[in-house]
Amino acid sequence: MTHIVHRRLSIGVQPVPKQDPAERVKNFDETYLGFDLNAAMIEASRCIQCPSAPCQEACPVSNDIPGAFALLEVGDILGAADKFRETSNLPEMCGRLCPQESLCEGACVVGFAIRPDKTTEPPVTIGKLEAFVTDYQRKEVGGYPKPRFMPEPTGRNVAVVGAGPAGLAVAEMVTLQGHGCTVFEFWPEPGGVLVYGIPNFKMRKSIVDEYLAHLEELGVKFVCNTYVGRDITIDDMLAGEFDAVFVGTGAGVGNKMGIEGEELQGVYAATDYLVRGNLTSEQLPGHLKDPLPDPRNVVVIGGGDTSMDCVRTAIRLGAENVTLVYRRTEAEMLGRGEERKNAREEGVNFAMLTLPTRIIGEDGRVVAIELQKMELGEPDESGRRRPEPVPGSEYTVPADQVAIAIGYGADPIVPKTTSGLATDRKSLVQVDRQTGSTSRPGVFAGGDNVNGADLVVTALADGRRAAEAISAYLDTLPKRR
Numbered sequence: 001m002t003h004i005v006h007r008r009l010s011i012g013v014q015p016v017p018k019q020d021p022a023e024r025v026k027n028f029d030e031t032y033l034g035f036d037l038n039a040a041m042i043e044a045s046r047c048i049q050c051p052s053a054p055c056q057e058a059c060p061v062s063n064d065i066p067g068a069f070a071l072l073e074v075g076d077i078l079g080a081a082d083k084f085r086e087t088s089n090l091p092e093m094c095g096r097l098c099p100q101e102s103l104c105e106g107a108c109v110v111g112f113a114i115r116p117d118k119t120t121e122p123p124v125t126i127g128k129l130e131a132f133v134t135d136y137q138r139k140e141v142g143g144y145p146k147p148r149f150m151p152e153p154t155g156r157n158v159a160v161v162g163a164g165p166a167g168l169a170v171a172e173m174v175t176l177q178g179h180g181c182t183v184f185e186f187w188p189e190p191g192g193v194l195v196y197g198i199p200n201f202k203m204r205k206s207i208v209d210e211y212l213a214h215l216e217e218l219g220v221k222f223v224c225n226t227y228v229g230r231d232i233t234i235d236d237m238l239a240g241e242f243d244a245v246f247v248g249t250g251a252g253v254g255n256k257m258g259i260e261g262e263e264l265q266g267v268y269a270a271t272d273y274l275v276r277g278n279l280t281s282e283q284l285p286g287h288l289k290d291p292l293p294d295p296r297n298v299v300v301i302g303g304g305d306t307s308m309d310c311v312r313t314a315i316r317l318g319a320e321n322v323t324l325v326y327r328r329t330e331a332e333m334l335g336r337g338e339e340r341k342n343a344r345e346e347g348v349n350f351a352m353l354t355l356p357t358r359i360i361g362e363d364g365r366v367v368a369i370e371l372q373k374m375e376l377g378e379p380d381e382s383g384r385r386r387p388e389p390v391p392g393s394e395y396t397v398p399a400d401q402v403a404i405a406i407g408y409g410a411d412p413i414v415p416k417t418t419s420g421l422a423t424d425r426k427s428l429v430q431v432d433r434q435t436g437s438t439s440r441p442g443v444f445a446g447g448d449n450v451n452g453a454d455l456v457v458t459a460l461a462d463g464r465r466a467a468e469a470i471s472a473y474l475d476t477l478p479k480r481r
């Protein structure tokens with residue numbers, strides 16, 4: 001046994017090919033080209049098959065990662081893909097979007113093991129293998145695998161509000177239980193953050209399109225361009241054809257900085273910047289249909305993955321100078337190191353320990369931004385050292401576009417228009433964590449409108465738990481005639 005472990009630990013990490021930075025800044029295609037079959041099988045064989053599977057423990061949907069890799073390393077790629085699909089509706093997306101370094105890969109024993117020559121190696125590249133096997137499977141079987149059989153219709157109907165990761169998981173799972181399901185979506189297309197938040201260079205849209213087509217084939221109905229709370233309420237739904245409702249509206253309202261000049265033309269909320277930079281006008285509602293003007297000097301404010309999506313979009317739109325401004329140091333940044341590396345390779349400047357103090361305009365348009373240097377003080381309530389301004393360190397840089405990516409909140413309209421739905425003061429819906437059930441019988445919720453802005457995989461996990469609870473709830477209702 002020890003001999004096998006040593007042999008596996010001696011296998012070097014397999015590189016994942018990427019587009020060359022000089023090339024990829026000229027296109028919106030995926031940055032990572034992904035594993036080929038041979039490299040994927042070698043990489044899977046680096047897994048030492050830990051009996052306690054700490055990677056699985058660290059995965060919010062408990063993917064059986066060693067089980068999948070045991071199949072992959074012997075060439076059963078479809079079996080490996082099915083293993084991921086047992087616990088995840090969106091493995092090709094999570095494989096691309098999860099911050100694996102703080103989840104499965106962060107827990108992987110291979111990354112901690114000291115080799116006989118006292119060196120270490122990176123953990124097994126779990127996320128990109130997950131993406132590889134599920135992409136391979138879709139190509140092989142011509143789309144998302146179909147269920148062997150569909151159950152008899154139960155006659156029950158579920159409304160899902162919000163077509164993001166949580167809502168889509170609920171839609172798939174309740175439909176597979178035989179319930180009718182209609183998904184209501186504010187945007188012109190379903191997908192939520194998967195379409196309107198994630199740029200193509202991180203995940204190609206065709207993956208989401210294929211998944212949506214798969215859901216439609218299963219029988220899920222989508223009603224887009226519908227703002228629940230204004231065009232129809234949850235009270236209307238429950239008084240009408242729906243027996244249960246899942247609220248998965250996410251957290252899409254961008255926070256403001258509260259500084260002078262935020263209202264100037266050329267200053268954008270990150271989501272508006274991303275959708276206008278990455279999508280076609282047909283995919284956008286009226287007020288966002290105009291493409292972004294050609295950028296020259298772009299400043300993006302924030303330290304998470306969304307800020308990195310903005311800077312990398314600006315680069316691809318042809319900006320000459322793109323600067324990321326963050327008030328703490330890189331050590332305190334919440335986003336993925338991999339994304340920062342990609343952004344740096346593409347020519348983005350990083351202004352750390354820097355705070356925007358004023359946005360400067362002429363004739364109503366932004367022309368510059370005033371910044372101030374910061375230094376780290378004592379830890380704050382988050383445990384991170386609090387940035388404090390350095391007096392007299394203000395300076396100005398030219399900017400014709402400024403994107404603000406400093407966090408998101410939930411839209412309060414659904415709680416405000418749903419009787420008996422309890423929320424906290426940030427309009428986050430209060431739920432039973434095990435079931436997603438809310439204070440209103442028949443209404444369930446999950447994802448960012450419950451947790452605050454978080455990961456695709458945590459929303460997915462919430463959706464999966466809620467789908468089971470919804471089916472159990474529907475079973476308790478009197479039979480329909």
Ligand code: SF4
Binds near residue numbers: 065
């Ligand atoms: S922690 Fe790493 S080595 Fe252990 S089972 Fe998971 S992937 Fe394999």
